[in-house]
């Protein structure tokens with residue numbers, strides 16, 4: 001494919017992903033994380049249980065009205081439904097774009113072992129080509145930033161290596177015809193306050209966009225998946241209005257308007273909080289980007305509980321999932 005053809009394919013994929021009122025379902029839990037989720041409802045971490053949960057979500061009646069893309073884990077990209085249909089086909093038949101997590105998880109950062117470094121750049125191009133051939137049209141890479149103000153974290157080296165990894169990944173993906181979702185997640189773990197989250201996220205996004213520029217990543221064909229500006233999980237609470245105002249303030253100060261879409265992660269917020277915050281951010285208005293969701297837990301938690309591994313509960317679980325997806329769709333439309 002020529003560079004121009006690739007460029008227009010990337011643009012078409014972005015356009016589909018940012019369709020008004022739609023967002024992304026993050027169903028890319030690695031096997032270990034999927035196991036924790038299944039265990040929470042008393043189920044063993046078998047391939048069949050992982051497939052059953054994901055099939056239930058992808059085939060829910062009307063899912064395509066609210067979900068534009070699904071981020072898959074490699075196992076799911078090559079998996080078939082209980083009826084033998086490839087799960088990517090189930091999505092594509094509904095007009096939903098299949099995406100793929102291409103990072104392979106985190107390890108301790110050399111020289112600063114309390115910080116995490118995301119791996120997966122080795123052979124990334126070959127893997128992207130394989131994923132493209134399997135139907136994926138966008139990708140995701142998650143960098144993780146830890147706040148511990150007393151310990152001086154994140155360190156400048158931690159932020160820089162996270163940002164450089166995201167930029168290198170994004171460049172490779174664009175060359176392979178996959179729209180890169182750039183996900184620098186500032187974790188909410190810890191006793192820090194909302195101001196600390198704001199300061200760190202500001203710094204992280206500034207460095208990420210500098211590294212993206214150095215790597216010559218085309219901003220018009222990426223999507224950003226940032227955290228919202230929230231207090232640490234053990235920090236002093238903040239009102240939803242304060243979260244929305246701080247989030248928009250940081251994004252306006254750091255994210256160029258050339259970026260077409262901002263698709264938030266939920267980062268451990270409850271389903272209701274994640275929806276409320278998205279709604280308030282969009283109600284503040286004036287954003288140059290499409291602002292929506294790319295939630296994992298905040299779209300799946302209640303559905304997982306309602307299902308709990310019993311096929312007889314599948315329809316009820318699908319209804320719960322659609323309810324969450326619709327509420328977030330409304331929030332993306334500032335309703």
Ligand code: 5MM
Nearest residue numbers: 026028029030033265266267295296297
């Ligand atoms: C769905 O969870 C994703 C995978 O996590 P692991 O690699 O640890 O299994 C995760 O990357 C997710 O896409 C984002 O963190 C957003 O999910 P949340 O639940 O925070 O919205």
